[in-house]
Amino acid sequence: MNPRHDVDPHEGQGTAHEPTPTIWPVGFAVGIACIFVGLIISKIVLVVGVVLTAIFGFLWIRDATRPFRGEEAPAEPEPSRALPPGTPAARTSGPDPGQGEIVRFPRSKFLEATTLGLGGLIGVIVTAPVLGFTVLPPFIKQGHPKIDVGAIEDFPENKFVIATYLLKPEDGEVSRRTAYIRNNGFLDESPSFTILSNRCVHLGCPVQVNGLPLDDEAKTEKTAGDNVVTRIPTAAAAGFGCPCHGGQYDTEGNRTAGPPVRALDRYQFEIVDGRLLLGQTFSVSDVDGTGAEAKIHTYRLAGPGQHVDGPEGWLYPVQPPR
Ligand code: FES
Structure with missing residues (x-):
């Protein structure tokens, strides 16, 4: 048997199971937009924005962190690919690790998490002082002493x-x-x-x-x-x-x-x-x-x-x- 036929020719080219696209980021963006609009026109819109942002932000983070928590992300159904007649059934995923084998954390996941984490940290460091100095002063040390x-x-x-x-x-x-x-x-x-x-x-x-x-x-x-x-x-x-x-x-x-x-x-x-x-x-x-x-x-x-x-x-x- 030709060993080349045991390997899926598409493996390693992005055909692995991808997480299902979700609407959580869209809902999160709508919530943020409501917060900004609510700050200008109405407290009710502001509260709705905060609630939407909190709910969709939570769901988004929960989905995004599934792999790190060892949970399987819901996968999109993979489109069926017709194999040429006479081709043996292709293997679509690797074998389960045997007993005693070490399951390694993929390097790509580690780099992805590190990049996102560092990016977020830098974003907070850059924006927090600006937001603090522009938004907080009107809210502190106000009022009228006796x-x-x-x-x-x-x-x-x-x-x-x-x-x-x-x-x-x-x-x-x-x-x-x-x-x-x-x-x-x-x-x-x-x-x-x-x-x-x-x-x-x-x-x-x-x-x-x-x-x-x-x-x-x-x-x-x-x-x-x-x-x-x-x-x-x-x-x-x-x-x-x-x-x-x-x-x-x-x-x-x-x-x-x-x-x-x-x-x-x-x-x-x-x-x-x-x-x-x-x-x-x-x-x-x-x-x-x-x-x-x-x-x-x-x-x-x-x-x-x-x-x-x-x-x-x-x-x-x-x-x-x-
Ligand atoms: S009438 Fe205009 S400030 Fe008093």
Whole structure:
């Protein structure tokens, strides 16, 4: 018998069993695309993208690592090849290793895994710092510490006081902020304050009091945490105005004219040992009523120009915390 006829002439030319193509990479790519689109338009799309990426990524990795885990990859059915008449049946795979034989890990698999592993590692080393520096900063060290702006007697009832304070005393004057504070008296035996941010909700310019600041009665005080707080009482304020594009607000912070898209942001507050502490800021769509009885429609703090309610509110991208 001619020994050449015992060997499949196609062996070693790519006819060995190949893993079945899967849709996992496609699903993974769709998930990544949803994440990027969701970051811009909607949290729901973002969550769907994360779920798709996790599921398809897991399935893809599970399939790709089958050979390394000693599992047989599902194989495509091999197309039948017609052999010339009289040719002995060809051998399509090698013999099973006999007892005591060493089963060697193929060099090609080792090189493939090493190349993929090193490539992935280099990719992570190159992209992680870039991603970290571009994405993380808006998400860390945000928020508003509690700021002591004075004793509650320093705020006469039904008059706005312009209070300026240092958001971060360690950063100095560059961190100085302004709040408009009105003591509304008591509501059910609890002190009530209206505390408005001076940040215009059109594009962020500093809003001014439409009234006379009584500079002669200004007081500066060092409060907790080495903060330097200045309080300037005002004569009867008729609302607030923005010098940049003419936005106008009433004494509750409601927009009355111009391009702003909602009411002025407000501060949370608490009274501790008779002192007024400012807390986090939050956004407001509008306010019904006035003073202690006002009904305030509150939202998570939004950026200038950002709608917080209605259909326009759904169109804004996911925002980092402020
Ligand atoms: S920034 Fe205030 S009206 Fe434009």
